[in-house]
Amino acid sequence: MADSSRYVPPVADYTFLLGEAFGLDLVERATGGELTADDATDILTAAGEFAASVLAPLEAVGDRIGARFDDGEVRMPEGYADAYRAFVEAGWVTAEAPVSAGGDGLPGAVRAGLGEMWNGSNAAFALCWLLTAGQIHALDAAASDELRETYLAKLVSGEWTGTMNLTEPEAGTDLGAIRTVATPRDPADPNGAWAIRGQKIFITWGDHDVAENIVHLVLARTPDAPAGAKGLSLFVAPKFLPGPSGAPGERNAITTVSIEHKLGIHGSPTCVLSYEDATGYLVGEVGGGLAGMFVMMNSARAGMGFQATGIADRAYQAAAAYAGDRTQGTVLDRPVGAAISEHPDVRRLLLSASSQIFAMRALGVYVGDLLDRADRDPALTKAAEFFVPILKGWTTEDAVQVTSEALQVYGGIGYIEETGAAQHYRDVRITTIYEGTTAIQSNDLVGRKVIRDGGSTVEQLFGQIDETIADLRAAGDPVATRAADRLERSVAASRRATADLIAFAGALRDVHAVSVPYLMLLGTLAGGWMHGLAVTAVLRHPSLTDADRERLTSADFYGAHHLPRVHALAETIASGEIA
Amino acid sequence: MADSSRYVPPVADYTFLLGEAFGLDLVERATGGELTADDATDILTAAGEFAASVLAPLEAVGDRIGARFDDGEVRMPEGYADAYRAFVEAGWVTAEAPVSAGGDGLPGAVRAGLGEMWNGSNAAFALCWLLTAGQIHALDAAASDELRETYLAKLVSGEWTGTMNLTEPEAGTDLGAIRTVATPRDPADPNGAWAIRGQKIFITWGDHDVAENIVHLVLARTPDAPAGAKGLSLFVAPKFLPGPSGAPGERNAITTVSIEHKLGIHGSPTCVLSYEDATGYLVGEVGGGLAGMFVMMNSARAGMGFQATGIADRAYQAAAAYAGDRTQGTVLDRPVGAAISEHPDVRRLLLSASSQIFAMRALGVYVGDLLDRADRDPALTKAAEFFVPILKGWTTEDAVQVTSEALQVYGGIGYIEETGAAQHYRDVRITTIYEGTTAIQSNDLVGRKVIRDGGSTVEQLFGQIDETIADLRAAGDPVATRAADRLERSVAASRRATADLIAFAGALRDVHAVSVPYLMLLGTLAGGWMHGLAVTAVLRHPSLTDADRERLTSADFYGAHHLPRVHALAETIASGEIA
Known part of the structure; x- marks a missing residue:
């Protein structure tokens, strides 16, 4: 069987996203030219190598042995302390910190990639980093000089x-x-x-x-x-x-x-x-206190999006590797000896997962960058804060589904703990709960970020998607046209659902009875938008590589299998509370 | 916290389903008058008491200690052997067996209820019963007199x-x-x-x-x-x-x-x-061999439907009890001290689960009865066999979602093993895999049971739903009218999806790439039909009890939150394989 400790860092996706999907030179724009897209790829490549070689092999032992409580003290499994030391020495804690706190001040879009890779390689380990990083942002925003010197500096160095x-x-x-x-x-x-x-x-x-x-x-x-x-x-x-x-x-x-x-x-x-x-x-x-903690909380909520994406991708990678190796019987319309990944339904499960993961990953990069831009331009604050609950809530909910479908790929052996698929299914299940449940994210979204401004922020999102639809139509390619048609109908349904939600504003129980479906609708729609941006970027290439064609297939799959859920959710939202 | 070992047998639902939802006197029809609906309620009540008092308390210890392998022998946790002996002595193995094998020959609709209760109280224990029962049916169909005497008799008595x-x-x-x-x-x-x-x-x-x-x-x-x-x-x-x-x-x-x-x-x-x-x-x-094993397999596949329903209901019951006890903060539009079950989103999660469980349970009764009728009338064999993969595939897939949402109800404490929610989430995950994965069920459905007969069997289902829609319209009640409207649009979408599927018949990869979405579509639709039948039965009552009103709310919720998935799935099915 494929080695379940193996982790392949998704550097190519990040290079594509940072370099072209969101307009060329996102990284250069974010850093005023101090960093290029190539520099970002180098950083992500180095992080990926660290994640794959140091963190990923410890993931299973962390699950099997786990943290132990012994005589009033917590003891971590062998290897964790060494890994943490190496993580600090390689500078990966400092990489997360802003310049004002003495850190590297990497762009949020790049930190999204780092966050995914720490979590994809070892989510339990990554939580230590994630909370340290969150506290760095909180202390940087509010701590006195004395506290900065005594505590923040030690956190940024990774010593504490x-x-x-x-x-x-x-x-x-x-x-x-x-x-x-x-x-x-x-x-x-x-x-x-x-x-x-x-x-x-x-x-x-x-x-x-x-x-x-x-x-x-x-x-x-x-x-x-x-x-x-x-x-x-x-x-x-x-x-x-x-x-x-x-x-x-x-x-x-x-x-x-x-x-x-x-x-x-x-x-x-x-x-x-x-x-x-x-x-x-x-x-x-x-x-x-609450305002101060919310700095940490917002950082942690975005971090949960990266965690969910990482765990989902790790589960998917292992399932895809297994299915690509495993042969059993004959496969419909395929030569003898074809792997089970060629079965139409196994292919469906794998494409379903990979198309969801790409959408989550792309939204993570988009929101990471938007949070950065909002730091520089307060006019973007509302848009950035609008996306945080969507990134956290939708990504984590869909990640639960991805890990479950990844386990399904294996058949019976997926249910055996040693295979490793079960760990991802167990690990990911917390992500919809901590740092605020999906309901909390949804209430934040509908209450503070949609109804309070009469839907003007969400309408900006719809307007951006309208532009992407126009770009897709201009591309004149069948996949792009299908994507445009599907997005157009989905945006229309989303506008209707938003109007229905706002019409409930006087009856808050109706609003909150459909706030999770509404969050899932916007997340699913945003995922379709991310694929739409990818399609337009790919079709600008003078000729298509295999990787380009895979992106088109992934977008087409998302449009056929995931985006249609928007229509079901819109129908649900129109009902309000069922009493 | 609520006692997680508590199990409340769903006798009232079975009494409703057996007594009136599928037309009066289902049990009398099935037994030629030997058994009345009241007799069936008595049997289910006794089984429920056994399940709640003997099996349910062993469920957590079965998980925590589990079966052990020691020196070449399997040892079960303390209490399992005593429970099995009591189960046999109470006659519950013999109750499953047909008269021809020396059993009680209970109607399939009643056995659906028994199957759910053994599994709801203790799914791991129930598997022993489930496989014994399946083998009884297989040997009864094919074994020689000598084998019947030596083996079948010992299985029916429960000794082996x-x-x-x-x-x-x-x-x-x-x-x-x-x-x-x-x-x-x-x-x-x-x-x-x-x-x-x-x-x-x-x-x-x-x-x-x-x-x-x-x-x-x-x-x-x-x-x-x-x-x-x-x-x-x-x-x-x-x-x-x-x-x-x-x-x-x-x-x-x-x-x-x-x-x-x-x-x-x-x-x-x-x-x-x-x-x-x-x-x-x-x-x-x-x-x-394969034909002989399929008798056991079909019994086991229907049994998986009952298992999934049982685990889902157990998870739901515990979550509902927790949420009904737990207070924290204030609840929107509710007096101080209201339990968290009054939060609109917690209520959504609980209604979502209970409306799915009712649909699964009702379909189990319907299919159990249909399998019986097909034994007596070969003209019904195709219809009965048509429903087996739907019952197995759809119920298990939806049960995974129900246990996940039940865990969500608890928030953070749901993730702690001692709470018990996690066990259901872990236990249920095998049900979409064993006795044939969802893909296997789906391929059986689309290949042998839809395309082979040009859709005539599935069209019978649609025709029956058309009749229920007419009954709902005749009831002249707002819930019934909404149910009729929703079912009408869903049946129309399902007919289009069926036509799309049959049109793919020359391109089998297209068929099998959407066979799971098609199975889920039919299961979701059948669930809506079950609720429609319940609504028409309830509205025949001269006045409505609280329980009646709960059934109407459950049907309305299913129609608003679950049935709309039919439209999304129909759109997916139209796409065939994405290549």
């Missing part, structure tokens, strides 16, 4: 790792119910030490032995704070308190109570942490 | 259990590649002992310690047999050879090599068996 502490037993989706309390040790000095008391659960990489210190970013309630989310403030609290030299010193009063026994991502320790008057420091203003 | 031995390392979907060989010990006496040699894999309950003997039904190739599937014959081979008294005697030369480490159904031992000139006896004619 970061976590996000929000959830409590009675406060998950509803963060306003958080009970953890922070009290200033000296009430006259809010910039001095605070004492944090409470219990946090579901803390990813909340304890481990791969780095010398861990920085927790904690949401807590201050004394006399108003009830609900407005009473929350943000704190950093390290596992070890930095000594005078800045090196980890005394152990802080944070106890690891237990780790969870999860369906998947066993190589990522999920901790219950008890804060027993632990020392922490305020980040930003008192009462500004 | 049965297995199905088809798959080999190089022969799964392609049974023609089977290499296991059976040689008559005395070439002059084919009714005497044969020596069987070969290796069989994926043998469910292939070894265990819950009953005194195991009867394997084995497909093997006879000397000088033609190549391919025509060269296969069927044999029974017991774990222990019966002695002169009929009791288990000497151990047969069948070695349990290993058991599989699977994603789920850990309480069902999946064995590799090595036949080392093991003694077996021919069932039926030399070369009649």
Whole structure:
């Protein structure tokens, strides 16, 4: 059987996306010419080699052995600490950080590719990086100079790792119910030490032995704070308190109570942490906790899109390799000895997955770039924020389906754990839940980003797709024409669904009863748009390579098998709540 | 948290389905008046009590501890042997068997309910029953009097259990590649002992310690047999050879090599068996193996529909109980203290699941009854066989989605193994694979059951739905009218898709590239029909109870959220193979 630890970095797709699909020289535009598309390919190639050679071989052992909880401490499987050290030394943590924090300031579109590759090669390992990266962005936005020097610098160098502490037993989706309390040790000095008391659960990489210190970013309630989310403030609290030299010193009063026994991502320790008057420091203003945490959360939500894409691609790669090797019986209309990948239905499953993965990947690049551009141009903020819940919600939901279909490719052996397909199916299942469930993403989308502005931001998306349809028609190729026809009907259905949704605005239960179908509609449509952009880019080539023809087939498949779901979803949305 | 071992038998739904949804007195018609609908309810109530009190509490331990392989023998977790003994003593194995085999001869529609409840309470345990039942039907159809006396009687009494031995390392979907060989010990006496040699894999309950003997039904190739599937014959081979008294005697030369480490159904031992000139006896004619095995296979395929329905319902019940208990924050338009089940999206997830489960359950009853009627009236054979792949393929595919959405209801805690939601998600994943993958079901459907007769059997289904649409219109109720409108458009789309499929008949790759979408289309449509029948039955009531109103809401939800997929699938089918 094909080696399930094998990972082929999708560098060619990124080169295509960064170099031409979104208009030439996306990377140059994003960096003012400091970086070229070729430079980006070099970076992604190096990352891919690291991912394939160091991280991918550890994925199965992370699942099989997993993080262990032993005498109050979390122990990672053999190889994880070495891999983390090599990851840091190669500069991949610093690569994620903005220039303002002392990082490389790579464009968001390139970081989308890095994010996918860390997750595709080893999603459980990548969570450590993902949360560290999120905390870097949050501290860079709000931390005082002293905190930047003491904590942010150590995170950017990769010496210390970061976590996000929000959830409590009675406060998950509803963060306003958080009970953890922070009290200033000296009430006259809010910039001095605070004492944090409470219990946090579901803390990813909340304890481990791969780095010398861990920085927790904690949401807590201050004394006399108003009830609900407005009473929350943000704190950093390290596992070890930095000594005078800045090196980890005394152990802080944070106890690891237990780790969870999860369906998947066993190589990522999920901790219950008890804060027993632990020392922490305020980040930003008192009462500004949720706003501060949202910087980290938005980074993590986009990261979830890259994670889902990565896991889906890894599952697909393994299934495609298996099906390409495996022979059994004869295959319809194919010579004796043809592999099972030639069976029409196996081919359907594989094309279905690869066409979804391309759409997810392309949307990740598009949103990564848009978030960058919005940093420079506030006029784009609304558009960028509009896409974050779609990227997170739609990509993760479709990734669950991709890993399931990848397992199906194997038949019975897919159900055997040693094959590896089951791990991806188990691992991916968390992605629609953490960093805000699909319902949370959908409510954010319909409430703040569609209804609040009367649909003007989503109409910009439809307008952009109209332009792509015109470009497809101008190409005069049968695949392009089919894509244009299908997109045209899908955009029309999406406009109707948007009007139906906005018409419900006075009856919010109707809105929220179809908010997930609406998010899935926009994600599916955006995926079709991504394929449309790819088709127009490919058809500009003077002659078509095999890779070009594969892109056209993938787009055609997406249009026939995935895009039609827009019509079913539009019909669902029109119904509102069924009572 | 709600007790995840709790199982509420769906007796009320079966009473409704058996008593009125398919026309009054389905059970009386099926038994010539020997059994009334009330009798059937009594039987299902007793079975439900057994399932809930004995089988359901063992489900989690079966998952956590699972079957163990120890020194060449399979050991089941504590409690399994006692439960099996109680199951036999209560008569539930005999209940499955036809009168001709010495069983109770219960109607197929009632057995659908039993099948669902064994699987809903404990799917891994139920597999032992399911395969024993399948072998009972196969031996009843083809075994000699001597084999009936020696083996069939012991299976019907439940003293011995049965297995199905088809798959080999190089022969799964392609049974023609089977290499296991059976040689008559005395070439002059084919009714005497044969020596069987070969290796069989994926043998469910292939070894265990819950009953005194195991009867394997084995497909093997006879000397000088033609190549391919025509060269296969069927044999029974017991774990222990019966002695002169009929009791288990000497151990047969069948070695349990290993058991599989699977994603789920850990309480069902999946064995590799090595036949080392093991003694077996021919069932039926030399070369009649595949036909003989298909009796067992068809029984098992319908059984998979009941299994998928059962697992989906168990997952749904637990999620609904959790969501009904759990409070967190405030719920849109609901008083303080409302449970999370009142959130519009949680309600969507729960209604989505329950409306799918009702559709699956109703189709199981319908097909169970139709298979019975076809036994009495060969004119119905084609219709009955037409529905088997739909019941198996569509129910299992949708059940995967239901268990995933049930897990989603919990949020983060759903991903923790102890919650129990993850087990259902893992367990159900095999159902689209074993007893023939969804692709195999679909190829059977489109090849033998749609294209071969030019669509006349499927047109009978459409005609029946037309009648239900007329009944719905006559009811003059808004839910019924909406159901009629939606079904009408769906049947029209399905007729177009059928015409498109038949038009591909000269290009078989096009047919098989969309055969799974076509099966899913027919299953989704049949689900809508089942709801339509329920609506017409409910609206005949002089006044509506709460349960009646829930059925109307469920039908309305299915029509708005699930039935529209027919249109998307029809568009996909029109495309044929994308090349």
